[in-house]
Amino acid sequence: MSADVELENVWIRFGDFVAAREVNITIEGGSFFSFLGPSGCGKTTLLRAVSGFLEPSEGRVKIGGQDMAGIGPNKRPTALIFQNLALFPLMTVWENIAFALEVKGVGKTERRKRAEELLDLIALPGQGDKMVHELSGGQKQRVAIARALAAEPQVLLLDEPLSALDLKLRQHMRTELRAIQQRVGITFIYITHDQGEALTMSDNVAVMSEGVIEQVTDGTSLYDHPETPFVASFVGENNLFRGRVTEADAQFTVVDTNVGPIRARTSTKASLSKGDSAFVFVRPESLKFTNGASADNTIKATVHTEEFEGQFWQVFLDVPGGDKRIKMSLVNDGRQLGHAPGAQVDLSFPAELAVALPEGPLAAE
Amino acid sequence: MNPNAYFRQFFTRNGTALGTFLLLSVGFWMFIMILLPQAFMIDFSFRHNLPPAEIGGPQDTYTTEHYEFMVYGSAAAEGEFNTVDLGVFVRTLIAAFFVTLFDLAICYPIAYYLAHSASGGWARLMVLSLIVPFWVNEILRAFAFRIMFGSAGVINGFLMWLGVIDQPYDFIRENVALYAGLGYAFILLMIFPLYNAIESLDRNQIEAARDMGASWIRIHRRIVIPFAKPGISSGCTMVFMLSAGALAAPQILGGPSSLWFTQIIYQWFQTGNNWNRGSAYALILLASTIVFVLVMMKVFKVKLGEIAR
Ligand SMILES: Nc1ncnc2c1ncn2[C@@H]1O[C@H](COP(=O)(O)OP(=O)(O)OP(=O)(O)O)[C@@H](O)[C@H]1O
Numbered sequence: 001m002s003a004d005v006e007l008e009n010v011w012i013r014f015g016d017f018v019a020a021r022e023v024n025i026t027i028e029g030g031s032f033f034s035f036l037g038p039s040g041c042g043k044t045t046l047l048r049a050v051s052g053f054l055e056p057s058e059g060r061v062k063i064g065g066q067d068m069a070g071i072g073p074n075k076r077p078t079a080l081i082f083q084n085l086a087l088f089p090l091m092t093v094w095e096n097i098a099f100a101l102e103v104k105g106v107g108k109t110e111r112r113k114r115a116e117e118l119l120d121l122i123a124l125p126g127q128g129d130k131m132v133h134e135l136s137g138g139q140k141q142r143v144a145i146a147r148a149l150a151a152e153p154q155v156l157l158l159d160e161p162l163s164a165l166d167l168k169l170r171q172h173m174r175t176e177l178r179a180i181q182q183r184v185g186i187t188f189i190y191i192t193h194d195q196g197e198a199l200t201m202s203d204n205v206a207v208m209s210e211g212v213i214e215q216v217t218d219g220t221s222l223y224d225h226p227e228t229p230f231v232a233s234f235v236g237e238n239n240l241f242r243g244r245v246t247e248a249d250a251q252f253t254v255v256d257t258n259v260g261p262i263r264a265r266t267s268t269k270a271s272l273s274k275g276d277s278a279f280v281f282v283r284p285e286s287l288k289f290t291n292g293a294s295a296d297n298t299i300k301a302t303v304h305t306e307e308f309e310g311q312f313w314q315v316f317l318d319v320p321g322g323d324k325r326i327k328m329s330l331v332n333d334g335r336q337l338g339h340a341p342g343a344q345v346d347l348s349f350p351a352e353l354a355v356a357l358p359e360g361p362l363a364a365e
Numbered sequence: 366m367n368p369n370a371y372f373r374q375f376f377t378r379n380g381t382a383l384g385t386f387l388l389l390s391v392g393f394w395m396f397i398m399i400l401l402p403q404a405f406m407i408d409f410s411f412r413h414n415l416p417p418a419e420i421g422g423p424q425d426t427y428t429t430e431h432y433e434f435m436v437y438g439s440a441a442a443e444g445e446f447n448t449v450d451l452g453v454f455v456r457t458l459i460a461a462f463f464v465t466l467f468d469l470a471i472c473y474p475i476a477y478y479l480a481h482s483a484s485g486g487w488a489r490l491m492v493l494s495l496i497v498p499f500w501v502n503e504i505l506r507a508f509a510f511r512i513m514f515g516s517a518g519v520i521n522g523f524l525m526w527l528g529v530i531d532q533p534y535d536f537i538r539e540n541v542a543l544y545a546g547l548g549y550a551f552i553l554l555m556i557f558p559l560y561n562a563i564e565s566l567d568r569n570q571i572e573a574a575r576d577m578g579a580s581w582i583r584i585h586r587r588i589v590i591p592f593a594k595p596g597i598s599s600g601c602t603m604v605f606m607l608s609a610g611a612l613a614a615p616q617i618l619g620g621p622s623s624l625w626f627t628q629i630i631y632q633w634f635q636t637g638n639n640w641n642r643g644s645a646y647a648l649i650l651l652a653s654t655i656v657f658v659l660v661m662m663k664v665f666k667v668k669l670g671e672i673a674r
C-alpha cells in the first residue's frame with residue numbers, strides 16, 4: 001500500500017533560524033519523489049518532519065490524507081533510512097531486517113522466513129547470518145533498505161543513502177533503488193544534493209534552497225524549463241547574461257545585455273515587463289558557431305581555450321563586458337575545431353533554447 | 366613479534382634514556398607497589414602468629430590454620446563451622462551485590478540522560494553537581510549520612526511530617542544508612558563507565574529503532590544495553606569490589622549488631638594483633654570477589670578485554 005504525502009504551508013524554525021519556509025508540496029502515492037538542494041538547505045529537516053522526529057512550527061503534514069500532528073515516528077506509516085544507515089552492529093543481518101517484525105511480536109520462525117524473502121528481494125540470499133560489519137558498503141545499503149521495508153511502510157524516506165558509496169556503486173544502486181521502488185510500489189521520498197541521482201531516479205523533483213522550495217517538476221522539465229535563477233544555475237550548467245527587459249510578450253522576451261539584445265523564451269511562471277532587471281540563461285550545448293544562416297541570436301566572442309573530452313569539445317570564450325567566461329559544448333563529429341586562442345568568433349542560438357527569468361539569487365558555484 | 370625485536374623497537378622508538386626510565390618506572394610500580402606487598406600478604410597468611418622472638422625459629426613453619434579457622438572456627442569447637450565469620454562473609458558479598466544493583470539502577474537512567482538527552486549547559490551542571498560532593502572527605506560524608514539517617518535526622522523528620530511513620534525508624538540499626546552510604550560513595554564509578562559507553566552509541570540507531578515502532582523498553586533492551594554492556598560490567602565490577610572492600614562506611618554507618626567482613630579483617634590486624642589471620646581473611650575476600658566477578662562475566666558473556674576498554 002502506498003500513500004500520498006502532503007505538506008501544507010509547513011514552516012520549521014530553530015529559534016530565529018528558519019529551516020523551512022512555507023513549504024507546499026503534494027507527493028503522489030507510489031511515486032519516486034526527490035528533494036534536491038545544496039548542503040544545509042533543510043532537506044533532512046523536512047524529512048524529519050515527515051517521519052515524525054520533528055513537529056513543524058507551523059502547517060500540516062498529511063500522510064494518506066490523515067493529519068500527522070501529534071503522531072510519533074513509531075506510529076507513522078513511514079520508514080526512514082538514515083544518512084549513515086544506522087544498522088544495529090550487534091545483531092546479525094537477518095535480525096536487523098526482522099527488527100520491525102520483532103517489535104510487532106511476530107514469532108521467530110515467521111521472522112526468519114520474512115527476512116529471507118527480503119534478502120532475496122535485495123539480492124543477498126542466504127547472507128542472513130552474517131554480522132553487519134562483514135558486509136560491503138553496497139550490501140549494507142541494501143540491508144538498510146530491507147530493514148525499512150520489513151516494517152511495511154506506506155512511505156519510505158531516504159536521506160542521502162548513497163552518499164557514502166563510491167561513484168561506480170552509486171550509479172549501480174540508483175538503478176537498483178528505482179527497480180526496488182517499482183517492485184514494492186510504495187512512495188519513496190529521496191533526499192540528495194546530487195542532481196544526477198535526482199534526475200535519473202525520480203518521477204518528480206523538488207529543488208530547495210535555504211528552506212524554500214524553488215520548483216517542483218519532473219526531471220526533463222527541471223532541466224529544460226527552470227523557473228528561477230537558482231534552479232537554472234543549480235541544475236546542469238548554464239551561461240548567464242544579465243540585462244534589462246526591452247520587449248516582453250507571452251512567448252518571447254528581449255533582454256538588452258552586455259553582448260547585445262538577446263531574444264529568449266518567456267518563462268511560464270515568471271512575469272517580466274519592460275524595464276525589469278532580468279537574467280538570460282543559455283545551456284552550453286545550445287550554443288553553436290554561426291554557419292551563415294540567420295539565427296535569433298548572434299553574439300561575438302573571443303576563444304580562450306578548447307578542451308577535448310572525447311565525446312565533446314568544451315570551448316571557453318570571453319565576451320565583452322561579461323563577468324564570467326562562457327562555455328560551449330559541441331558534440332565531437334570528427335572534425336578538428338582548431339581555433340587559436342584569441343580568435344574572434346560568432347556564436348548563435350535559437351530563442352527557444354534561451355530562457356529569460358527575473359533577477360534573483362543564484363546557486364553557489 | 367618476538368620479545369627481542371619488540372624490545373629493540375621499544376628502545377628505538379623512545380630513545381635509550383626514556384626507554385630505560387619507562388621500563389624501570391613501570392617495573393618498579395608493578396613490583397614494589399603491587400606484587401611485593403601482595404606476596405608478603407600471601408606469605409604471612411600461611412604462617413603461624415608467633416611472638417617476634419620466635420620468628421625465623423624452628424616454630425616458624427607454613428600452615429593453613431588461618432584459612433581453616435575462617436571455615437571451622439577454633440579447634441575447641443570440633444566439627445562445627447565458624448558461623449559468625451562465614452555469615453558475615455556471605456552477608457557482605459550479598460549486600461555488596463545489591464548495592465551494585467542499586468547503583469546500576471540509579472546510574473543507568475542518569476547516564477543515558479546525560480549522554481543523549483541533556484543539552485550542553487544543563488548536562489555540565491548535572492555532572493558538576495555529581496562530582497562536587499566528592500570533594501568532601503569520605504569520613505565527613507559518612508558522618509553526614511549518619512546524621513541524615515539518625516532518629517532525629519531530616520529523613521525521619523520528613524517521613525514523620527508526611528505521616529508515613531509515627532516513630533522514628535532506626536535506619537542505622539537496619540543498615541539502611543550503610544547501604545545508602547555505600548551506594549552513594551561509588552556512584553561516580555558507576556556513572557562514568559556507563560556514560561562513556563552510552564555516549565558513543567550512534568543516536569541514529571535509537572531513532573531507527575523508534576522509527577520502526579520499538580517501545581522505549583525494547584530500545585533499551587535490544588540496542589542501548591547490549592551496546593553499553595562493557596561499560597555496565599566495568600562499572601559493576603568496580604562498585605562491587607569497592608563496596609565489598611569498604612571499611613570507613615561500615616565503621617561509621619553500620620548497625621551496632623552487624624559487621625562488614627572488612628571490619629573482621631581490621632580487627633585481626635588491629636585489636637587481635639594477628640596479622641597472619643588478617644592476611645588470610647583479606648586474601649579470601651579478594652579471591653572470592655574476583656571469582657564472583659568472573660562468574661558473573663561468564664553468565665553475561667562479557668570478555669575481560671571489553672572491561673578495560
Ligand atoms: N536541531 C537544530 N537546531 C538548530 N539548527 C538546526 C537543527 N537542525 C538543523 N538545523 C539547521 O537547519 C539547516 C538545515 O539543516 P539540514 O540538516 O536539514 O540540512 P540538509 O539540507 O540535510 O544538509 P546536508 O545535505 O548537509 O545533509 C542547517 O543550517 C542546520 O544548521
Ligand SMILES: [Mg+2]
Nearest residue numbers: 043044083159
Ligand atoms: Mg541532511
